[in-house]
Amino acid sequence: MTQNKPLLEVRNLHTEFHVEKRIAKAVGGVSFDLNAGEVLGIVGESGSGKSVTSLSILRLIPDPPGKITEGEILYGGRDLLKLSYEQMREIRGREIAMIFQEPMTSLNPVFTIEKQVTEPVLLHEKLNRKDAIERAVEVLSAVGIPDARRRLKDYPHQFSGGMRQRVMIAMALICRPAILIADEPTTALDVTIQAQILELMQKLQGEREGSSILLITHDLSVIAEMCDRVIVMYGGLIQEIGTIRDLFGNPLHPYTRGLLASIPREENKGKKLYAIPGNVPSIFDFPSGCKFCSRCEHVQDRCREEAPELRELAKGHLVRCHFAEELS
C-alpha cells in the first residue's frame, strides 16, 4: 500500500431523498479516502447509506428524488461534484467503473454481449469496432468466460447468473479504470459461485497495479476475505473505520461488536447467538444524538443528546462513539 496521496477523497458527503414532502437523510456527512492499490470495504445493513454513498461518487443518484446537498469528492485534483455533466460522463466507466448486485437485471436484455461490453471503449477511447471487439474478447477471457469470441453475439439471458456477473466485471474493467466500485457483487449469487467471483476479483486486483476497489456489502465475511480496510456504516454515518485486522481483532464500536458477535460460528454451536436488540429504524426514524443509541446496550443519556464525532483512537482506526475507550 502506497502512502502518497489517496486516489479518491470523499469529504463530508451529504445525500438526501425527498419522499412525499419528507426528507430522508440517506448519507449525513461521510468522509473517507480510497488509497491507490487497496480494497476498501463498506459494510452496513439496509438504510445504512452504503449504497447511496457509492452511487453518489459516480453521481448516479436519481435526481429527483435524490440530491447530493453537500460535500466534495476529489479525484485527480478535481471535485467530481463540481464537474459538468459532460465531464462527469468522461469519468464514468473510464476512470471509475461500477458493478451492481443483480447480474440478472443489470445487463440490457435486448443487446448482445458484444454491444454492451464494447460500448465503454467505443465511447471513451474512440476505438474502431474491430479493435473494440478484440479488447472485449481479451477482457471476457480474462474474467473466465470460456470461448469468449463465440459468445459475443449471445444475449444476456443465455448466460447464468455467475457468468453475467463476470460479463459485468469485464464491461467495467474494459477501459482499465483506476477505481472499481462493486455494490454487493455477490449477494445474488450462490455460495460456490460467490467463491468464484471473489477469487476472480482478487486475481484481477493483483494484476491491476495501483488501482483500487470499493466493495460495498452487508456480509462481514466477504469483507474479511477481500478487503484491506473497512468502513462500518449505520444510519447514514461512518461508525468505524480501520484495517480489517483492527476491525475484526479490536472492534471499538458497539454496533461493530454486535454485528461480529451475531455471526454464527462453529464454536458457538448450541449456544444462543448474540443479537443486537431492536430493529433497524426506518430512514425517517433514526434518533438524534448517536444514530445507534436506540439499539445500543451501553447507551447513556449523553448518547441521546449529543451526536458523537468520529475520533481516531489509534492510527487509522476511527470510531464514532462517546464511550469507545471505556467499552473496549
Added chain:
Amino acid sequence: MSTPILELKDCEVHFPVYGGILRHKVATVKAVDGVSLDIHEGETLGLVGESGSGKTTVGRAVINLLRATSPDVHLGGQILYRTREGRQIDLNGLSRREMRPLRAEIQMVFQDPFSSLNPRMTVEQIVSGPIKLHMDLDRNARRNRVHELLEKVGLQSSYASRYPHEFSGGQRQRIGLARALSTNPRIVIADEPVSALDVSVQAQVVNLMEDLQDEFGLTYLFIAHDIGIVYHVSDRIAVMYLGNVVEFGTAEEVFRTSKHPYTRALLSAVPEPDPDGKRPDRIVLEGDIPTPLAKPSGCGFRTRCPIARPECAAARPNFETFSDSHFAACPYTETLNEKGTPHVEPRV
C-alpha cells in the same frame, strides 16, 4: 429410536415442461429426484443447498402444496407423517380435503416477510386466519389467542390492529411465526426464514425460533442456503445438490467430517468472518450449477467434482455409511481424504 414424525421415502417431484406450438411435454424438471429423509420429533433438520438443489421443493412437497400450484406435477415415493395418535399417513396421496386437518399440524414460514403477508389484512386477521379454519374458538377466544401469540413472538399485543407495511422485516417474520404457531403445529417448515433479513436481525429470529421450539416442542425442517446458520440451528443436516441428498448426518458429522466432495466445496466456499482465517486450501468449484432440466447422468455433481471419474457418469452413487447417522453418496470419498482437500486442474 422411535418412529420418525416425518419420513420421506424416495420422494420425487417432477414438473413437466411444455413447449412448442402444440404445448406438448418437451422436458421434465426433476426438482426432487429420489430423496429419503427422516425427521424425529423435537429435532431440527437442516436442509442446505444452492439454487436448483430442490430444497424448497422438498418443503412444499411436505405441506402438500405442489398439486395446487401445478396440477400435473408427478409426485413419487412416500411422505409418511406420524399423527399424534401414532398412525402413519402418506401425505403424498392425500387429496386437498384429506390434507386439510393435517395443515394445522404442519405449518410453514416463508422467506420473504414482505410478500408472504397480505398487505390488506391486519395482523390480527393474518394470525387468526388459520385459527378460524382449524380451531373451534369464539371471537373473544380467538382474539385472546392472537394477543398471546404476538407476545410469544416478542411483539406487543397492541400491534394486532396494524397492517404489515407498518413493520420492519424482522417484525414481519415474527408475525409469520405467530401465524404458523396459531394452530399448535407439530412441524414447522421454515424456508429461508432469515435470509431476507438484516444481519443484525437474523440472530434475533434464529434465537426466537429456538425458544419457540423449546417451549412448544416443535419439530423444524429448516431450509437455507447459508450453511453457517444451518449448522447453528440444526441437530442433523442434509445437503442437497440437483434434486438429490448427497450427504446426511448430524450437524457435527456434516460440518466437521464431511465426506462428499460437494459438501467439502460448499463449506470451503463460505467466507470466514476472520481476516486471518482465509483458507489457502479453498476448493473453488469450476463451472455453473447445471439446471435440473439437463441433469448430468449418474452422479449429478460429477461435472463440477474435483475427484470425478468416468465411472461417475454410469449410475447414481448409493449412500456409503460412515456411522449410524452419517451417509454420503460418493464411493470415492477415500481419495478425497487421502488428498486432504483436492486441488485439480480445471476441467471443462
Added chain:
Amino acid sequence: MIPTFLGITLLVFTITRFVPGGPIDRLMMEMSMSGSGEAGGGGGSAESSVDLPPGALDSLKEHYHLDKPMIHAYFLWLGDLLTLDLGKSFKYNIPVLELITKRFPVSMYFGLIGFALAYSVCVPLGVAKAIRHGSHFDFGSSFLVFLGYSIPGWALGLLLLLLFGAELEWFPLGGFRSSSWEQLSFFGRIGDQIEHTFLPVIAYAAGSFASLTILMKNSLMENLGQDYIRTAFAKGVPSRRVIFSHALRNSLIPICTGLGHAIGIVMAGSYLIEKVFNIDGIGYLGFTSIMDRDYAVVMGILVINTGLILLGNILSDVLYVLVDPRIRFS
C-alpha cells in the same frame, strides 16, 4: 388458430340460424310490402301469407341450405369457403366476395392511414411525456389525448364535419372522393383525396391516441427505472443515448407486439364513422347486412375480419420474436 376460426364462425352461423326473422322471412316481407305498395311499414305486417308458389320457397331454402340441419349447412358453407365461394348476397344478389372486395380497400385505406397516424404521433409523444414526466407539457398532452379518448369516434367525426366541413368549409362533407374525380388532374386528384381523408382519419385515430400514448410513456418510464439503465449511465453513456437506444428499444417491445393486434382491428373498418362520413366501406356494409338479415354477407365479413385478426396475432408473434431476443420459436 384454426380452432379459434372455426369456433367464431360456427357461433355466428348458429346465431344467424336461430335469430327470428331469417332472410327468407325478410325477403318475403319485402316482397309483400312492395306488392301492397307500402314502404317503411312496421314489422308487424310481416305475415307469411305471401303469394309465392310453395315450390319457389323450397328452392330458395335449398339454395341457401336452409332446408338442411344446421351442422350440415355449416359444413356445406365451410366447404364453399374453401373454394373461396362465400355465396351470394340476398339483398344485392351478387357474390359476397365481389361486394366485399369492392369495399375492402376503402376501409383499409382509412384504417391504415389512421393507424400510421396514431403510431407516428403516439410513440414520439409518449417518449416526450416520459422524459418530461410531471411537466406542464405532460399534463396538457394527457388532457388532450384523454379528451380524444372520451369522445366516441363518430361523435368527434360529426363535430369535425360540422365545424370544418359545414361551418368553415375547409373540408368536404364526407365521401371517399369527389364526384368530379374523373375530371381532375393528377395533382387535383391527390389534393381531393387528401381533403376527403383528413377528417375521417382523425376520427378513426383519436380514440386510440390515449391508450397508445400512455402505453408508450409508461413502458419507457418503467424501463428507465431498470437496473441496466443505471449500468449504462455508470459506463458513461450519454443520457440521450441511454434513453433512445438502451431504454427505447426495450420499451418498444409492448408497442410492437400490440401493433399486430391493432392492425387487424383497424382494417375492419368502423360502421359509425363510415356512416357519418358517408364512406361505403366494410363497416357500413357489415352493419346494413345485419339489419337486412343478409347472412351470407355477414358471414363473409366475419370470415374476413376473423382472418385479419388472426393474421394480426401471427404478426404480433413474429414481431415479438424480432424485437425481443429472449423469445425464440422452439
